[in-house]
Amino acid sequence: MPEYLSPGVYVEETSYRAKSIEGVATSTAGFVGQSRFGPTTGAPTLVTSFEDYQRYFGDDADLLLGGTPTINHLAHAVRLFFMNGGARVYISRIASPPGGGTLEDITAASAPLVTSAGNVVLRARYPGLAGNLRVRAQALRSGNLRVVQSGTPTVTGVQPGDVLEVSTGAAAKNRIVRGSTAPAGSPGDLLTTDPAQLAAVSFDSNNRPVLTAQTGVVDLATVTFAQKVSLALSVEPNGDGTTGSRTDVLQNLSAHPDSAQFVGTVLRTEDWSIPVEAPSDRSNRIWFDIPLLSDTATDRAEFAAGLLRALVDGSPFALTGGGDGIAATATVFSGGGSGHDARGLAALADRDDIAIVAAPGSAALADADDRQAVRDALIAHCTSLKYRFAVLAGDQGADASSIREVRGMHDSSYAALYYPWLVVPATSGPRDTIQLSPEGAVIGAYARTDIERGVHKAPANETVFGTLRFSRSVNKGEQDVLNPEGINCLRFFEGRGNLIWGARTMSSDLEWIYVNVRRLFIYLEHSIDRGTQWAVFEPNNEQLWLKIRLTIESFLYDAWRSGALMGTKPEQAYFVRCDRTTMSQSDLDNGRLICLIGVAPTKPAEFVIFRIGQWTAEASII
Template sequence: MPEYLAPGVYVEEVSFRSKSIEGVPTSTTGFAGLTRFGPVQYAGGPSSTEPRLITSFTEFERVYGGLEPLQIAGDERVNYLAHAARAFFANGGQRLYVSRVFTDNNSPPTPDPASAHTASLQVTLSDGSKATWRARWPGAYGNALVDVRLSRSKNLAFKYSADPSDILNRASWGVQLQRVKNGSVIELIRPLPADLSTLPKSNDPLTESRLYVVSVDSNGQQRFYSSAGGPAAALPDDLGNMQVYLVEMAVQVYADNGRLDSYTELAAHPDQHRHIGKVLEADHPEDENAIVWLDWTPDLTTDPFAPARLMKALRDAPKRLAGGNDGTAVPGPASFEGADADPDHAEVKATGLKALGEIDDIAIVAMPDMSGFASDDLIIDAAGRLIAHAETARYRIAVVDGPKNSSITQIREFRGKFDSSYAALYHPWIEILDPLVPTAPGIPPRKLLLPPSGFVCGIYARSDIQRGVHKAPANEVVRGLTRFEANINKPRQDVLNPEGVNCLRFFEGRGSRVWGARTMSSDPEWKYVNVRRLFIYLEHSLDKATQWAVFEPNNDRLWKNIRQTIEDFLLVLWRDGALIGEKPEQAYFVRCDRSTMTQNDLDNGRMICLVGIAPSRPAEYVIFRVGQWTADAKA
């Protein structure tokens, strides 16, 4: 309560309206699976391993690599997750979180980064010390080519001229050196060659005897360290007989899919703003999608000339990183499920599906690699873990792929293993033209079979954006395919549909469509995908928007505010067509009063609100009854 302690005018803000509920997003999707590159937890690696939000397939390629197959244990494996991401965005998806899985035989990360399938390249400096280029993440994609080039600024040495018309030579030598910051590397060429055309070009090799590292103390005093040792207070002043260059680096990183990353104006001293170790560091590089980082920790107190040694060594060293690979075994279902974060060790982050569980926005989850396991038992195990994840998280639904090349009997047996309203099964697989193989005249194009989850998740998102979560994500066109793996006709769907297998079908003149919207539940109340997702949307929105009510006085004023808040939200849903009923009173009710709470509830701090809605269910069977009509018959 406000306090009024002295006479005066008091202006106070009060609210005369109920709180509002903002609906949560329903189209944000999460994938867990194998990729060629990207954030993943391994010992000695970067700490920022959380699933990355991706908003386009171009961004996916920069973060997680391209569509090229994975090479695991010497075997080529289709990069299902990358193709699923491509299909997701092609079919209308807009926001995708990716949790990369990379663990051999479900074992914990190895302690040595060099043995964690991470590419590296060691560079030896002239004093015998080492600097190492490392890929930020494990995978063969990290075997990049790193080209370090030099840039020499124009001559820093000028003769002083008292003639004010001599603009080019008005600056003195001292003024020029003040522009050179602490840690800069300069190259001094003295005496000048007779043929000035032989002066070094920008990327010519460095000669250590010509190099100096500038040191500036707190008083602005400059000293110049050379390879010979101790500092010099000044450089030679015969300006007419020498050239002085400021030397900087540029790094170009080439990946195997044509990607080129360029970083310019780099320095070699840690005090420099664009120190190469800061711009290209493990945890927080200038480019968060950088492929490589430089592992170098010099002792500049004992060797202040080290930055010049590093520049020369990086420029002259081999360029190709090596040792990166995609693993020696395919991770099992336990690795896809992942592990929770360790609350006692901040550096141990959640992995796999568990990492997606920490992201509140995700409403749809899938594991496109699930059906690529070698045995049916592993596929069933992985599907069970995916469904359990959706049920545990409560506010999301799992899109499950059936096994590849499944017959009607096999897909029915697979479906019979599960019973959950938080999952939906889609069949069959989808054939596309392989985007990695260009078409050529006279040569049949190469085809590729993909699990349907990537396409379906994109259709979920598209339907949500265009119509709303209450619209069943069915009778929607599937984009980016040549055909379905199997032809599902009406008699076959008559068998599959009642059992909760959502079929993908081709209709002449109407294209390829999703032709089912059922969950994997035996409970008729939760038979339809859109009904389950509507309740997920409503429950999650209420959960987030009513947190303000915790610890408020539990009385009639609070109950009325809660009722009005929820009724306002449900009225909008009814107007959007999510609820059935000619009047709002027929579509929903909200009760929060003495009829929903006993005195015991009040004594124990419980406020209970009862919300009932009448969700709209899809017109799965459209029936027209036609009969004969005679001219003199009365209606």
């Protein structure tokens, strides 16, 4: 209760409406698989387009696994996901080094740069053949920054940590300018700088710039001119076709550790133990391994001068030694760990907004036990977390008999199996077409249906975009056998195209045989779970029970109006009970609030039957 301790007017805010429940997202996917580059531990990476995926994980060119070119299933699945209507997908990349080695064994690295503080090593950020890059470094200078104000020389337009080239007297004429013999050159010219002419910028207590070189503080009165030297790095393909065609250019970097644009800060490792203000950019493909630096201003200035000189004179640098490793096993797909050490499927568990999961490429594993184990891991993942659904695929060459064997190994309402594979145009390499497992395209159709119609609509009778044909032609006779067993067929219909022609889960329980029914309940349960967290530790009495009922009934009423529930009236669609009939005194004494909710979901019109008979004008219809 508020306190009123003195006479006066008190204005208070109060709410007379029930708290609302916001429906959770149902179209966000989570994929785990092998790619050409990208992070392999920690939180999964959210991508919102295929171009976004390429920025983090490389293109869709083949992986070289164990020396054998292998289709990049994850990249193609992501491309088909967005082509079929997907909007958001989290990627958890896995990598498997050969011979029981570590990921460092397949991570490229350059030769070290020798500086006054020790070796600075330029490294590829992640494992992968796409980490074998070429890095070019350029040093660029600005115009003259030295001015004389009221007889006092100073420099303008500088920030702490900027590196300046300062010249005095004859030294100005001896400056080395690449491609030119002019004594000064022009702003923006490339240069090779004498480290003795470089100074770092700091500010004194009066906010005046102080220049410190490796020999100590520079007397501005002796300086003829001062020019800012910035560093530009170009990260390029290595030229042999294994790293794609992407080139990244990073400009306005500094070689001094006190600068906000210090190359070692902008391009740093994902070491979460390092206290930095912002996390590193996962899209950067390289990072600088820098030794512990001295706190002395002259030592740091000397380090900056040496690093700048080493980068410019040693350019270009070739990063070699990276590889794609070998094909992952079921254990690698499942992953493990938590937080920043999470890997594989376990990394997806930390993202609460993922609603659909798949492991593109797992159906192409050489070992049948591995293929089954990955499917089991996906089902167990969704069953334990409750609020997500798995999309599975059979073997590449499966026929009706073998896909039934795959289906017979699993029984779950939290997963659906799709058959057969897709034949799509090859985007790289010598092949015209490639075969892909259908998870990416199917989950894209899930997302498209959710966005356009709602999660209660069965994700079937939907076009599969980006597909030339299916690897096998399924006819009605075959589907008559496969559909009752919970195998969703992909079929071609002349005049209508390639369609998803099934919406069944892998459950033997007739209550949960439809994909849309299970996903509708996931949506309702997750939304109510999140939307009623405010009730925890509230007084467990009739007022709270009434608020709970009103909150949930309002949410279910909106679901009924959207067509998700059966019934011509709300009373026929759902009920909510939260009172003495749902809780005993023991429940109240133990702090339990129990709410009973019943909903009548709409099930798909899987069998549309029209009964037609002959009648005459004189006949009566019974």
